[in-house]
Amino acid sequence: MALIKKIVNWARRKSPWILHFNSGACNACDIELVASLTPRYDVERFGIQIKGSPRHADILVCTGPVTMQTKERLIRIYEQMAEPKFVIAVGTCACSGGVFKNCYGVGGGIDSAIPVSLYIPGCPASPNAIIDGVVKLLSSLEEKTPVKAVEAEVL
Amino acid sequence: MSNEDNIKQQLIEKFSALSDKIIVKRARRIFAEVSLADFPQVFDFAIKKLNFSILTAITGLDEGTVFGVIYHLSTENGIMLNLHTTTPRDNPLINTVTNYFPAADAYERELVDLLGIPVEGLPQGNRYPLPDSWPANQYPLRKDWKGQMPVNKEESK
Amino acid sequence: MSNYDFIVPIGPQHPALKEPETFLLMMSGEKIKGMNVRLGYNHRGIEKACEGQTYIQDLYLIERVCGICSHSHASCFAQAVEEIAGLELPKRALYIRTLIGELERIHSHLLWLGVAGHEIGFDTLLMYTWRDREIVMDILALLTGNRVNYSINTIGGVRRDITTEQIPQILKAIDTLEERTKYYAKVATEDTTITARLSGIGLLSHDNVLKLGVVGPTARASGVKRDVRKDDPYAAYGEIDFNVITDDHCDVYGRTLVRVGELMESYKIIRQVLAKLPEGPITVKAPRKIPVGQAVSRYEAPRGEDLHYVKSNGTDKPDRVKVRAPTLANVQAVAEMLKDRYLADMPIVVAAIDPCFSCTDRMTSISTADKDDKTFMSWPKLRTYSIEWYSRQGVDFSDLNKKFKAPGI
Numbered sequence: 100m101a102l103i104k105k106i107v108n109w110a111r112r113k114s115p116w117i118l119h120f121n122s123g124a125c126n127a128c129d130i131e132l133v134a135s136l137t138p139r140y141d142v143e144r145f146g147i148q149i150k151g152s153p154r155h156a157d158i159l160v161c162t163g164p165v166t167m168q169t170k171e172r173l174i175r176i177y178e179q180m181a182e183p184k185f186v187i188a189v190g191t192c193a194c195s196g197g198v199f200k201n202c203y204g205v206g207g208g209i210d211s212a213i214p215v216s217l218y219i220p221g222c223p224a225s226p227n228a229i230i231d232g233v234v235k236l237l238s239s240l241e242e243k244t245p246v247k248a249v250e251a252e253v254l
Numbered sequence: 255m256s257n258e259d260n261i262k263q264q265l266i267e268k269f270s271a272l273s274d275k276i277i278v279k280r281a282r283r284i285f286a287e288v289s290l291a292d293f294p295q296v297f298d299f300a301i302k303k304l305n306f307s308i309l310t311a312i313t314g315l316d317e318g319t320v321f322g323v324i325y326h327l328s329t330e331n332g333i334m335l336n337l338h339t340t341t342p343r344d345n346p347l348i349n350t351v352t353n354y355f356p357a358a359d360a361y362e363r364e365l366v367d368l369l370g371i372p373v374e375g376l377p378q379g380n381r382y383p384l385p386d387s388w389p390a391n392q393y394p395l396r397k398d399w400k401g402q403m404p405v406n407k408e409e410s411k
Numbered sequence: 412m413s414n415y416d417f418i419v420p421i422g423p424q425h426p427a428l429k430e431p432e433t434f435l436l437m438m439s440g441e442k443i444k445g446m447n448v449r450l451g452y453n454h455r456g457i458e459k460a461c462e463g464q465t466y467i468q469d470l471y472l473i474e475r476v477c478g479i480c481s482h483s484h485a486s487c488f489a490q491a492v493e494e495i496a497g498l499e500l501p502k503r504a505l506y507i508r509t510l511i512g513e514l515e516r517i518h519s520h521l522l523w524l525g526v527a528g529h530e531i532g533f534d535t536l537l538m539y540t541w542r543d544r545e546i547v548m549d550i551l552a553l554l555t556g557n558r559v560n561y562s563i564n565t566i567g568g569v570r571r572d573i574t575t576e577q578i579p580q581i582l583k584a585i586d587t588l589e590e591r592t593k594y595y596a597k598v599a600t601e602d603t604t605i606t607a608r609l610s611g612i613g614l615l616s617h618d619n620v621l622k623l624g625v626v627g628p629t630a631r632a633s634g635v636k637r638d639v640r641k642d643d644p645y646a647a648y649g650e651i652d653f654n655v656i657t658d659d660h661c662d663v664y665g666r667t668l669v670r671v672g673e674l675m676e677s678y679k680i681i682r683q684v685l686a687k688l689p690e691g692p693i694t695v696k697a698p699r700k701i702p703v704g705q706a707v708s709r710y711e712a713p714r715g716e717d718l719h720y721v722k723s724n725g726t727d728k729p730d731r732v733k734v735r736a737p738t739l740a741n742v743q744a745v746a747e748m749l750k751d752r753y754l755a756d757m758p759i760v761v762a763a764i765d766p767c768f769s770c771t772d773r774m775t776s777i778s779t780a781d782k783d784d785k786t787f788m789s790w791p792k793l794r795t796y797s798i799e800w801y802s803r804q805g806v807d808f809s810d811l812n813k814k815f816k817a818p819g820i
Binding site: 282 | 621706739
Binding site for chain 3: 126130133139152197198199202203204205222
């Protein structure tokens with residue numbers, strides 16, 4: 100069993116599948132996330148692939164504060180993912196609610212709805228910071244599961 | 255005479271009640287106060303006779319004893335006529351303008367959701383922009399609404 | 412709307428569009444008979460929040476209405492407040508605002524080209540345009556300190572100046588981008604696969620544009636010559652020579668041509684701005700308490716006309732701030748564009764209005780049937796469906812993906 104776990108972990112580390120969910124963001128973090136896939140940053144060289152379904156994803160990458168309307172859907176998506184699963188909060192809004200913290204439509208950061216494994220601050224989080232964060236998360240998979248929340252450097 | 259002053263004059267000639275209620279703030283910006291009773295005729299005249307063929311937005315405001323509604327009209331060449339009318343706070347009601355501008359739908363729904371101003375004649379449709387789970391009789395843009403809908407950790411965990 | 416057999420829901424999670432919203436399509440066979448749009452997923456309550464903060468704080472909040480056109484929103488807001496306060500900005504500030512505004516237009520249109528390519532299955536275009544877009548991001552970071560959310564504005568002017576050393580760097584970047592854009596224009600107009608895929612899709616007549624109040628490149632592609640920079644000039648546009656790009660195709664192809672044309676005009680505008688950049692201060696002192704008044708400000712964001720209404724009450728906080736973003740004006744035309752069209756058309760038609768639901772505030776659901784059979788189609792599935800459907804009609808980008816080579820690799 101330990102061997103299987105090691106293989107699965109290795110596969111997960113080598114090629115994590117990501118699901119991106121925008122829970123009410125202004126799009127800045129989302130476009131920086133997409134930018135990290137494009138040639139200059141090329142996060143795909145880490146084997147990362149963006150998939151469309153929660154059931155295929157290892158990592159849920161969330162941007163934006165949690166708005167009332169998206170909260171339920173966010174929780175449902177999280178529940179549909181198979182264990183072990185990790186959540187990355189990209190951007191200051193996802194970390195804490197950001198500038199929208201006191202707005203009536205907003206509850207707070209992603210962790211007001213689901214547990215978060217990694218916080219990447221920034222407004223928006225730059226592709227450099229996103230890659231740094233993802234690499235930190237992947238390296239921590241080598242050591243143990245579950246992952247303790249780590250914070251990426253704002254670059 | 256500038257285009258704006260010309261427009262002002264035509265409005266006053268047709269609707270004498272507007273004579274001291276129209277201000278040309280600067281080029282391409284005219285502001286007018288219209289009573290709710292006169293509004294339909296003034297609106298119709300502006301669109302049909304004065305070439306205000308574009309409705310860019312509708313703004314609702316909480317002005318204390320009344321709710322204000324501003325219709326931001328524009329001509330093709332950028333002159334704006336901002337028609338401000340009011341409806342009483344204790345019994346607000348305005349008529350739809352979707353018969354003139356089908357796209358006014360979204361702007362009117364904002365008035366319904368955020369200020370609680372009913373719009374007579376608004377076609378059936380989804381609410382906007384508040385979520386379906388939003389509690390009744392809570393109108394965020396009203397000045398006396400101070401609440402914040404909690405999305406707290408206790409609920410979700 | 413009663414002549415449909417089934418409805419298909421496409422839920423509020425769209426990796427492609429990056430934004431949550433819900434459309435409900437009523438289908439008959441493969442054809443769309445009606446559409447129901449449910450917006451509001453991005454509604455954060457910004458207008459209300461503005462009332463509780465100072466004008467300067469609101470500048471930072473308004474900037475984050477949308478991350479792609481943040482400068483548009485911030486400038487539009489600043490303009491309204493400056494008008495109420497009766498401030499006359501130094502010319503240099505207006506020119507710098509214009510410069511950043513056009514750089515924003517460039518990044519936004521290049522972004523759009525990439526997204527459009529992705530939606531139709533031409534992923535190579537996404538990679539190339541977004542690689543080129545990095546040139547603009549670098550310049551924006553050089554001038555303002557950030558790639559996105561530049562915060563260059565303050566009430567009364569701009570916060571940072573341009574140095575003489577930066578000017579040749581900007582010009583060099585513009586030269587490179589212009590060469591690449593010419594190539595994209597050539598591919599868009601000459602490649603038969605692209606023209607076949609985009610022509611006749613998302614039709615919106617000139618009259619419907621007028622009737623539905625559509626704005627921006629979507630309107631201009633139907634021959635409606637509407638551009639706030641010309642109709643209601645702001646910043647430095649009154650002193651710059653440029654053309655409003657229109658096209659008569661009335662379809663997605665036309666919208667592509669308009670955006671590519673606007674990129675070329677932006678390069679032209681930026682060169683003029685830099686050549687004519689006046690000396691002088693970059694800001695004028697603004698009072699903390701804005702006198703009682705109201706103003707309506709309009710701005711031509713990359714997606715179309717952005718409108719802000721501000722009412723002040725003599726304090727340091729606004730009484731009312733209203734934001735009408737361009738996508739709200741355009742999204743209602745999508746139903747018209749999709750009427751009697753194929754489900755496979757949906758991704759590119761929606762993408763072609765360059766939707767920013769974040770600005771609008773604000774999900775697609777195609778659901779089957781009259782029963783409880785709710786087959787949710789996710790957006791990526793819809794996109795794949797669309798690409799395969801068109802592939803069966805003979806439209807296939809796999810070859811073009813292989814041989815596409817933009818200059819300057």
